[in-house]
Amino acid sequence: MAQEWNIRHRAHECSICGCKFADKQSCVSLLRAVTGSYERMDCCVRCWDCFERDWEPFSLWDGIYHAPKPAEIRKEPVRKDTAETLLRKLIDLEDPAMRNVVYVLAVMLERGKQLIERDTKPHESGGILRIYEDKHSGDTFVVLDPKLHLDKLAIVQQQVVALLSGTKTLEEDEA
Numbered sequence: 001m002a003q004e005w006n007i008r009h010r011a012h013e014c015s016i017c018g019c020k021f022a023d024k025q026s027c028v029s030l031l032r033a034v035t036g037s038y039e040r041m042d043c044c045v046r047c048w049d050c051f052e053r054d055w056e057p058f059s060l061w062d063g064i065y066h067a068p069k070p071a072e073i074r075k076e077p078v079r080k081d082t083a084e085t086l087l088r089k090l091i092d093l094e095d096p097a098m099r100n101v102v103y104v105l106a107v108m109l110e111r112g113k114q115l116i117e118r119d120t121k122p123h124e125s126g127g128i129l130r131i132y133e134d135k136h137s138g139d140t141f142v143v144l145d146p147k148l149h150l151d152k153l154a155i156v157q158q159q160v161v162a163l164l165s166g167t168k169t170l171e172e173d174e175a
């Protein structure tokens, strides 16, 4: 079974021909389900169109490659950066107990226009897998939307606010 969430980084070169992408070049990004995980490919439009394969992508979208601009990233408001740092940390932990927090953080970052939703897929748990792409780095986040009820959502939001404000640490929250 594919993991419920993970991070996949955007490549700086075509996964098929190996050529470096130029800034603002159109590209095709996709996720392929492989045993227990996802493999990400970023390709030139023409390479993908001519690519012979006997499998279908799990998810596919058109994008624009942006060369990294460290100066621009530094100008982001501190709070957004903190939410994203926390999201990356939680995704790396792969702790099912943090599933709801991961989802609420991803939604916050989407509302803040930091993440763009690229695709959704039904999940065997009854939830929805949401595929987000980071606007700046192009990294992909696969996050399970557990379809929280409103009362539960309020509790998770408090949890997220506590983690972001530093009144609670991750270790305390897990305990």
Ligand SMILES: [Zn+2]
Pocket (backbone or CB within 6 Å): 014, 015, 016, 017, 018, 019, 043, 044, 047
């Ligand atoms: Zn190519």
